[in-house]
Amino acid sequence: MSVSLKDVAERAGVSIKTVSNVVNNYRHVTPAMRAKVQRAIDELGYRPNLTARHLRKGRTGILALAVPELGNPYFAELAGAVIDVAAEHEYTVLLDHTGGRREQEILVSQGFRARVIDGLILSPIELEREDLLGRDHDAPLVLLGEREYDLPYDHIAIDNVAAARSAIRHLLAVGRSRIAFLGARTDRVNEPSHLRLRGWRAELTEAGLPAPDSMIAPTGGWDHPDGAAAMARLLDSGVLPDAVFAYNDLIAVGAMRVLSERGLRVPEDVAVVGFDDITEGRYGAVTLTTISPDKQTIARLAVQSVVERLHGTPGPTDGQEATGGAGTPAGTPGATRARELRADFRLVERESTVGSG
Amino acid sequence: MSVSLKDVAERAGVSIKTVSNVVNNYRHVTPAMRAKVQRAIDELGYRPNLTARHLRKGRTGILALAVPELGNPYFAELAGAVIDVAAEHEYTVLLDHTGGRREQEILVSQGFRARVIDGLILSPIELEREDLLGRDHDAPLVLLGEREYDLPYDHIAIDNVAAARSAIRHLLAVGRSRIAFLGARTDRVNEPSHLRLRGWRAELTEAGLPAPDSMIAPTGGWDHPDGAAAMARLLDSGVLPDAVFAYNDLIAVGAMRVLSERGLRVPEDVAVVGFDDITEGRYGAVTLTTISPDKQTIARLAVQSVVERLHGTPGPTDGQEATGGAGTPAGTPGATRARELRADFRLVERESTVGSG
DNA sequence: ATGAAAGCGCTAACAA
DNA sequence: TTGTTAGCGCTTTCAT
Numbered sequence: 150m151s152v153s154l155k156d157v158a159e160r161a162g163v164s165i166k167t168v169s170n171v172v173n174n175y176r177h178v179t180p181a182m183r184a185k186v187q188r189a190i191d192e193l194g195y196r197p198n199l200t201a202r203h204l205r206k207g208r209t210g211i212l213a214l215a216v217p218e219l220g221n222p223y224f225a226e227l228a229g230a231v232i233d234v235a236a237e238h239e240y241t242v243l244l245d246h247t248g249g250r251r252e253q254e255i256l257v258s259q260g261f262r263a264r265v266i267d268g269l270i271l272s273p274i275e276l277e278r279e280d281l282l283g284r285d286h287d288a289p290l291v292l293l294g295e296r297e298y299d300l301p302y303d304h305i306a307i308d309n310v311a312a313a314r315s316a317i318r319h320l321l322a323v324g325r326s327r328i329a330f331l332g333a334r335t336d337r338v339n340e341p342s343h344l345r346l347r348g349w350r351a352e353l354t355e356a357g358l359p360a361p362d363s364m365i366a367p368t369g370g371w372d373h374p375d376g377a378a379a380m381a382r383l384l385d386s387g388v389l390p391d392a393v394f395a396y397n398d399l400i401a402v403g404a405m406r407v408l409s410e411r412g413l414r415v416p417e418d419v420a421v422v423g424f425d426d427i428t429e430g431r432y433g434a435v436t437l438t439t440i441s442p443d444k445q446t447i448a449r450l451a452v453q454s455v456v457e458r459l460h461g462t463p464g465p466t467d468g469q470e471a472t473g474g475a476g477t478p479a480g481t482p483g484a485t486r487a488r489e490l491r492a493d494f495r496l497v498e499r500e501s502t503v504g505s506g
Numbered sequence: 507m508s509v510s511l512k513d514v515a516e517r518a519g520v521s522i523k524t525v526s527n528v529v530n531n532y533r534h535v536t537p538a539m540r541a542k543v544q545r546a547i548d549e550l551g552y553r554p555n556l557t558a559r560h561l562r563k564g565r566t567g568i569l570a571l572a573v574p575e576l577g578n579p580y581f582a583e584l585a586g587a588v589i590d591v592a593a594e595h596e597y598t599v600l601l602d603h604t605g606g607r608r609e610q611e612i613l614v615s616q617g618f619r620a621r622v623i624d625g626l627i628l629s630p631i632e633l634e635r636e637d638l639l640g641r642d643h644d645a646p647l648v649l650l651g652e653r654e655y656d657l658p659y660d661h662i663a664i665d666n667v668a669a670a671r672s673a674i675r676h677l678l679a680v681g682r683s684r685i686a687f688l689g690a691r692t693d694r695v696n697e698p699s700h701l702r703l704r705g706w707r708a709e710l711t712e713a714g715l716p717a718p719d720s721m722i723a724p725t726g727g728w729d730h731p732d733g734a735a736a737m738a739r740l741l742d743s744g745v746l747p748d749a750v751f752a753y754n755d756l757i758a759v760g761a762m763r764v765l766s767e768r769g770l771r772v773p774e775d776v777a778v779v780g781f782d783d784i785t786e787g788r789y790g791a792v793t794l795t796t797i798s799p800d801k802q803t804i805a806r807l808a809v810q811s812v813v814e815r816l817h818g819t820p821g822p823t824d825g826q827e828a829t830g831g832a833g834t835p836a837g838t839p840g841a842t843r844a845r846e847l848r849a850d851f852r853l854v855e856r857e858s859t860v861g862s863g
Numbered sequence: 864a865t866g867a868a869a870g871c872g873c874t875a876a877c878a879a
Numbered sequence: 880t881t882g883t884t885a886g887c888g889c890t891t892t893c894a895t
Contacts, residue, residue: 151644153872164882169874177880194642199622200561201872204887209557209622211600218586220785225582229575229603241621243568244601246586263598265556265566285551287508373789399785406789428577428756432730432763434791510888521866526890534864558888561871866895871888878883 152195161189172197212240212455213263213288214270217249221371221399222427223444224272230448231270238456240267249274249370260286268455274341289458291451295341301487303454307442307494313348315496316394316422316440321356323502325392325420328353329364331379331404332371332396342396345424349394363388371396376403384411391419392502398423398430398439405435405501421501436499446492454490509552518546529554569597569812570623570645572614574606574631578728578756579784580801581629587805588627595813597624606631606727617643625812631698646815648808652698658844660811662804664851669797670705672853673751673779676795678713680859682749682777685710686721688736688761689728689753699753702781706751720745725757733760741768748776749859755780755787755796762792762858778858793856803849811847 154172158165163186170178171186178186189195203209214231216224224246232242243263247253254276256262263269269286272293281300284290291303298304320328330349334340346365353360366383368375376395380403383390395401401423405415413419415435423430426441511529515522520543527535528543546552560566571588573581581603589599600623604610611633617623626643629650638657641647648660655661677685687706691697703722710717723740725732733752737760740747752758758780762772770776772792780787780796787794 155872165873166875166883167881170881173874179880182881196617198561198872200557200566201887202874203622204555204557204561204889205872205874207887211622219576219582219589220579220586222577222579222582225576225579228601229577232576232601232603241600241602243598244585244589245598246589262593265560265568265598373785377789402786402789406791409791428730429759429786432734432759434763434766511890512888522889523867523891524865527865530890536864539864555888558871559890561873562888562890564871864895867893869890869892871890873887874885876883876885879881 151198152193153198154195157186157189157193157195160193161186208267208459209265210240211243211266212268212270212452213243213245213257213266215245215247215254215257215263216272216293217247217274218372219244219246221397222429223397223425226427227444227448230444231452234448234452238452240452240456247274251275251277251280255280258284258286258290260288267459270451270455278339289455291454293447293451295344296339297344298339303458303488303490305447305450305454305490305492307440307447307492309344310348310351312424312440312442312494312496313345313394314352315494316424317349317352319438319496319498319502320392320394320420320422321352321358323416323420326358327364327390328358328392328394329366329383329388329390330394330396331366331376331383332368332400333365335365335367345394345396364390368396368400372399373403373406376400377407378403380404380407393419393421395421395423398425398427398437401437401439401501402429402433405433405437409434416500416502416504423501426497430499435501435505438499438502439497441495441497443493443495450490450492454488508555509550510555511552514543514546514550514552517550518543565624565816566622567597568600568623569625569627569809570600570602570614570617571627572602572604572611573629574604575729576601576603578754579786580754580782583784584801584805587801588809591805591809595809597809597813604631608632608634608637612637615641615643615647617645624816627808627812635696646812648811650804650808652701653696654701655696660815660845660847662807662811662847662849664799664804664849666701667705667708669781669799669851669853670702670751671709673781673797674706674709676853676855676859677749677751677777677779678709678715680773680777683715684721684747685715685749685751686723686740686745686747687751687753688723688733688740689725689757690722692722692724702751702753721747725753728754729756730760730763733757734764735760737761737764750776750778752778752780755782755784755794758794758796758858759786759790762790762794766791773857773859773861780858783854787856792858792862795856795859796854798852798854800850800852807847807849811845 154165154168157168168186171183212235219225235242245263254273266288268289270291278298293305295309333342333346350360366379368379393404401421405421408415408419415421423437423439426439430437430439511522511525514525525543528540569592576582592599611630623645625646627648635655650662652666690699690703707717723736725736750761758778762778765772765776772778780794783796783798787796
């Protein structure tokens with residue numbers, strides 16, 4: 150076993166408390182004493198046992214982040230940002246992925262996968278409101294992403310409806326009118342895609358254009374193959390759009406691949422807009438126009454939200470915007486009301502809509 | 507605070523030990539007793555305090571994985587695999603990224619960032635042998651990736667020289683002879699790229715072809731922009747290769763982008779081979795031929811290695827291959843010798859070398 | 864089969 | 880300013 154406070158204390162001929170004081174940089178320690186203790190620490194190679202410290206303090210210094218899929222660059226990049234922000238707050242991040250499967254998301258939300266954590270940041274796909282209703286876990290929870298629950302947990306997202314509308318507006322501005330939506334799920338109401346779909350519909354309707362169901366191509370998942378399959382199915386069904394708005398960049402890239410296989414040029418024949426602004430979209434043969442969510446802010450708001458609840462400092466939100474939510478998070482010290490936190494987004498115009506001219 | 511063993515014991519009118527027995531599924535507990543205790547547990551909503559358990563048992567059930575960059579899909583996908591394998595062994599994964607910076611890698615190796623961990627899987631970029639020489643940390647360490655150290659730690663990688671050679675052999679087979687290498691670092695000997703570079707050189711030499719330095723394009727990093735910049739520099743220098751072997755897929759995709767901007771066709775004018783087999787390479791306008799390392803096996807071997815040292819079961823390696831290493835890992839129960847573990851790889855032929863015919 | 868009590872390494876009252 | 884001591888919640892001898 151390794152060196153403990155007691156060993157150091159004996160070696161230095163002082164009490165445990167004094168050593169603890171030195172280790173924790175307490176004010177009232179004479180320089181001489183500090184030096185003596187420090188020497189013993191160095192000689193013995195003492196390193197504090199975090200587990201013991203945590204048991205005592207009731208906290209672990211670990212935050213969990215659960216995303217659907219690490220293979221999706223958007224989530225990987227977001228995870229990287231969360232890790233960095235957490236480090237600034239002296240927290241380490243335990244990462245988990247749920248595959249977007251409801252049971253996994255439930256397990257995570259109840260702390261069965263990632264245990265020993267102080268707080269949890271969860272980006273759900275299939276999770277239902279009721280799954281969170283009876284959540285019995287001390288760790289503060291913050292929700293990320295497109296879905297909206299009326300629950301006492303902070304929720305962080307960009308304005309998906311507005312983002313979708315701005316994408317469609319851009320497509321209209323470059324002269325398109327038959328704009329398909331790729332990547333909807335139509336089986337439930339509160340789907341990840343429903344807000345973006347709503348934006349698509351609203352903007353088209355407002356422009357006096359039809360938004361027929363035939364222009365909505367559902368996908369089973371949200372990866373390249375799903376986009377490719379959906380695009381192929383749409384074309385096979387005899388529908389030829391002059392633009393495509395995809396639920397995310399991976400779907401958009403998959404769709405572009407199919408378009409080029411079919412001899413359709415992007416953007417001349419079909420313009421494409423994605424969502425997420427992953428690096429990949431900047432380096433294809435045709436670069437991808439996309440909605441770029443402010444990942445840094447999302448990460449910062451998420452970590453901040455958890456840390457605030459942990460430390461009981463409701464404090465100023467310092468986010469872009471905050472509107473009242475519902476109720477009060479259970480079992481959290483800083484029991485401020487749940488907040489709806491918004492991060493910014495912007496439309497990045499690239500070749501897939503405006504060409505390389 | 508939450509419910510403790512003691513609370514449950516009082517509620518059930520039994521001793522703490524009995525409750526502990528029930529919680530831990532010990533054999534010798536009468537069904538009646540078990541039922542009674544279980545009822546108290548349910549009523550109180552008791553959940554064991556993992557931190558306390560860990561303090562007592564001396565282990566935390568947490569493994570750390572540190573990769574250079576989560577934004578690189580290769581590492582993101584690898585991380586996903588590690589998380590899954592670790593879960594099979596009942597470990598959770600704490601993820602960290604080092605940015606490939608030496609100081610960060612040193613910090614991680616000594617457990618300064620991720621503390622409270624039982625073991626560490628590290629994929630270093632700049633770390634030097636000496637940085638690990640005096641490593642003073644109980645947690646077993648396993649090294650991943652291209653670099654080779656003669657140190658008492660298990661190392662897991664594919665055979666990079668062989669992989670590079672097979673890539674070059676493929677390019678030769680499709681009729682190329684002026685094959686550039688993109689993504690070398692020439693400033694040090696033990697660079698991540700040096701084994702692949704060696705394979706490039708060996709295969710060319712064996713084929714009686716020149717392998718001039720002018721065909722080696724260094725990069726500052728390993729992302730799209732680095733590949734694009736290196737390709738542009740190479741072309742600007744007046745060198746026109748008929749093939750490019752890139753250190754990784756991101757560099758390859760960046761290079762392809764520049765090629766297409768310059769009006770060069772892939773593969774007609776320039777064939778391209780990458781390394782990593784990230785999903786992105788399968789969905790570009792031109793799909794990418796690449797070396798596909800067996801990520802599953804890498805993840806499995808890595809987790810296995812750490813877990814074995816932790817549990818003191820040297821056990822059968824069950825990897826593809828194992829050659830003797832150096833010395834004995836310090837401070838690990840199962841002090842078997844350090845092993846050189848190999849995972850498989852395969853060449854995946856796609857359009858960037860064989861066209862879409 | 865169950866209970867009593869010690870102690871993992873640390874922090875935080877409280878004393879001195 | 881430094882020392883003493885009581886736990887944090889759990890597992891684990893050792894009794895019974």
